[in-house]
Amino acid sequence: MSSETLYDKVWDLHQVAKLPDGSTQLFVGLHLIHEVTSPQAFAALHDKGLKVICPERTIATVDHIVPTINQERPFADPLAEEMLATLERNCKKHNIKLHNLGSGNQGIVHVIAPELGLTQPGMTVACGDSHTSTHGAFGTIAFGIGTSQVRDVLASQCIAMNKLKVRKLFFKGSLSKGVHAKDLILHVIRKLGVKAGVGYAYEFCGPTIEQFSMEERMTICNMAIEGGARCGYINPDEVTFSYLKGCAYSPKDESWGKAIKWWQSLASNQNAVFDDEIQFNAEHISPTITWGITPGQGIGINEQIPTPESLDEDDRAIAEEAYRYMALEPGKKIQNLPIDVCFIGSCTNGRLSDLEAAAAIAKGRQVAEGIKAFVVPGSEKVARDAQAKGLDKVFIRAGFEWREPGCSMCLAMNPDRLDGNQISASSSNRNFKGRQGSPNGRTLLMSPAMVAAAAITGKITDVREFLK
Amino acid sequence: MAKNSPFPKGPISQIQGRCLILTGDDIDTDRIIPARFLRCVSFKLLGDQVFADDRKELKGSHPFDLKSNQGASILIVNKNFGCGSSREHAPQALMRWGIRAIIGQSFAEIFYGNCLAIGIPCLTTESSKINAIAEEIKKTTEECWLLNINKKTFSRSNKKWQLSIDQRSLDMLTSGRWDATSQLISNCSNLKSFMINLPYLNNFSK
Numbered sequence: 001m002s003s004e005t006l007y008d009k010v011w012d013l014h015q016v017a018k019l020p021d022g023s024t025q026l027f028v029g030l031h032l033i034h035e036v037t038s039p040q041a042f043a044a045l046h047d048k049g050l051k052v053i054c055p056e057r058t059i060a061t062v063d064h065i066v067p068t069i070n071q072e073r074p075f076a077d078p079l080a081e082e083m084l085a086t087l088e089r090n091c092k093k094h095n096i097k098l099h100n101l102g103s104g105n106q107g108i109v110h111v112i113a114p115e116l117g118l119t120q121p122g123m124t125v126a127c128g129d130s131h132t133s134t135h136g137a138f139g140t141i142a143f144g145i146g147t148s149q150v151r152d153v154l155a156s157q158c159i160a161m162n163k164l165k166v167r168k169l170f171f172k173g174s175l176s177k178g179v180h181a182k183d184l185i186l187h188v189i190r191k192l193g194v195k196a197g198v199g200y201a202y203e204f205c206g207p208t209i210e211q212f213s214m215e216e217r218m219t220i221c222n223m224a225i226e227g228g229a230r231c232g233y234i235n236p237d238e239v240t241f242s243y244l245k246g247c248a249y250s251p252k253d254e255s256w257g258k259a260i261k262w263w264q265s266l267a268s269n270q271n272a273v274f275d276d277e278i279q280f281n282a283e284h285i286s287p288t289i290t291w292g293i294t295p296g297q298g299i300g301i302n303e304q305i306p307t308p309e310s311l312d313e314d315d316r317a318i319a320e321e322a323y324r325y326m327a328l329e330p331g332k333k334i335q336n337l338p339i340d341v342c343f344i345g346s347c348t349n350g351r352l353s354d355l356e357a358a359a360a361i362a363k364g365r366q367v368a369e370g371i372k373a374f375v376v377p378g379s380e381k382v383a384r385d386a387q388a389k390g391l392d393k394v395f396i397r398a399g400f401e402w403r404e405p406g407c408s409m410c411l412a413m414n415p416d417r418l419d420g421n422q423i424s425a426s427s428s429n430r431n432f433k434g435r436q437g438s439p440n441g442r443t444l445l446m447s448p449a450m451v452a453a454a455a456i457t458g459k460i461t462d463v464r465e466f467l468k
Numbered sequence: 469m470a471k472n473s474p475f476p477k478g479p480i481s482q483i484q485g486r487c488l489i490l491t492g493d494d495i496d497t498d499r500i501i502p503a504r505f506l507r508c509v510s511f512k513l514l515g516d517q518v519f520a521d522d523r524k525e526l527k528g529s530h531p532f533d534l535k536s537n538q539g540a541s542i543l544i545v546n547k548n549f550g551c552g553s554s555r556e557h558a559p560q561a562l563m564r565w566g567i568r569a570i571i572g573q574s575f576a577e578i579f580y581g582n583c584l585a586i587g588i589p590c591l592t593t594e595s596s597k598i599n600a601i602a603e604e605i606k607k608t609t610e611e612c613w614l615l616n617i618n619k620k621t622f623s624r625s626n627k628k629w630q631l632s633i634d635q636r637s638l639d640m641l642t643s644g645r646w647d648a649t650s651q652l653i654s655n656c657s658n659l660k661s662f663m664i665n666l667p668y669l670n671n672f673s674k
């Protein structure tokens with residue numbers, strides 16, 4: 001059993017009670033809601049005649065269904081309009097702060113909470129969205145919950161939960177040029193598989209991680225869930241503190257110094273005990289890309305699509321399904337595979353540094369003939385900051401579309417979708433069948449820089465070619 | 469039809485019904501309920517939309533469309549069922565189609581919790597047993613099976629298999645406390661004093 005890890009400390013601090021079934025009633029420090037998984041929770045609350053117990057600990061935004069071209073209300077899609085209107089009504093009725101469209105703070109829930117300084121070390125963070133693991137980058141216990149649990153948190157600010165085991169993932173060495181945080185996490189999931197993290201929290205640590213910016217750390221923790229781990233976290237340090245300094249909801253004045261003291265005490269102790277430990281060498285990681293229908297089906301850009309014989313027996317059936325669905329042949333190279341659509345955005349890679357990395361590739365070049373390429377900033381703030389740096393112009397000149405913030409084609413609940421069996425090069429996090437809006441659409445996951453490179457050449461390309 | 473049998477309520481100690489087999493590892497929630505159907509403010513219509521894209525692709529031969537499977541209430545799956553997003557729409561869609569229990573080799577964590585929260589027991593067993601169970605079911609899909617949660621058994625006339633479920637889930641289901649809200653609220657009388665002890669809620673002064 002783990003002890004003295006950040007996970008243990010934050011868990012202990014938030015235990016409200018032991019429940020009769022042996023589970024723990026855990027206090028939720030920050031509850032984030034959005035339009036997709038909250039309406040049924042509010043309805044259930046209403047049916048039971050319950051109130052929101054701590055409205056000030058719940059923060060709302062709208063992200064999944066927002067159109068990225070024309071955001072004028074009412075939306076063209078009446079279902080989307082109804083969802084936002086319902087969220088607006090619920091927030092108003094229950095006194096919940098909503099960062100709505102045009103407020104300057106709207107965006108993907110996992111992008112706005114960190115940038116507003118809502119997410120702080122030592123908190124427990126819950127949201128009806130599996131990528132809540134993102135917030136672990138700040139040294140929180142952050143996890144996705146279902147709608148029934150959203151209802152529970154609204155009603156009690158608590159959740160019934162069992163403690164997870166803790167696995168330490170230690171990284172040494174620096175990433176080489178052209179290799180990004182996204183490649184690192186795709187590499188981890190490829191090596192450990194999509195089920196390895198079930199029952200675990202992942203602590204990402206070591207020199208590689210310490211060198212990472214907060215945005216890179218968020219990319220890593222974001223995809224912990226794709227490796228099966230409901231939450232992933234990184235110990236808070238100077239990088240964390242300087243990110244948080246001056247954010248809208250960050251501690252101010254004399255609280256700031258005290259906050260840092262406390263935050264520093266949260267990191268896993270030198271002699272912390274983990275349930276499991278795995279080491280990686282970041283220097284061995286190359287630009288990584290998925291070829292199949294689970295985030296674990298990844299390969300280095302210079303590798304071939306694996307043959308069934310080269311795979312563990314356990315992985316063969318899903319590989320066979322992937323060859324068929326993706327219309328890809330085992331043993332063939334992934335490089336130079338022609339693509340149709342390029343998507344840069346999502347809570348994995350829709351932050352300023354992601355857009356900068358992509359713009360560096362796009363600058364002075366042109367999107368290949370016939371390719372649809374578009375950039376969707378993760379939030380209104382990301383859009384503003386990118387525009388201030390002229391990135392929108394770089395993209396537009398290169399032939400990308402510059403859109404309004406939201407989840408967009410990460411899951412295609414809005415009008416941005418693949419058509420037929422189009423292949424997309426995508427900076428998002430899931431390549432499941434049909435994920436990007438077409439039942440036979442195909443998704444290849446990669447870093448934003450790799451997506452930009454693919455947009456320029458019209459095919460899967462080693463981004464390092466552009467850096468020579 | 470199972471579709472018409474009432475939604476889970478109160479203690480759940482056994483489920484009786486016909487079975488439906490869905491083969492494959494890593495069946496994710498995007499497949500169980502594609503994202504476009506999440507554009508709704510209620511779960512009501514999800515039952516017809518479960519596995520919409522897979523079913524369309526198979527043009528009537530998907531297990532959820534086969535005539536012989538209509539009315540089935542126990543779903544047999546393989547490994548890592550329900551991986552991916554946290555959408556409760558997935559178990560809701562299954563439940564509204566008529567599923568009342570799932571037996572599989574393993575389940576994704578959030579999906580498992582979501583099932584429990586709406587009263588759908590998920591029991592596990594090793595792959596060889598899943599295969600044996602599937603073989604037995606295939607012999608006659610008309611037969612009714614009994615899933616006994618207390619005893620963790622799955623049986624029909626002279627056939628019986630032992631399954632697993634963790635004690636916590638078992639207690640919750642059989643006591644009827646799988647709907648956690650009231651329990652949580654009853655412990656909230658001292659929430660304010662609990663909160664004041666959290667550094668980030670007291671200006672880091674304690």
Ligand code: SF4
Nearest residue numbers: 131346347407410411
């Ligand atoms: S960007 Fe994608 S993964 Fe992230 S919250 Fe939106 S839909 Fe979910």
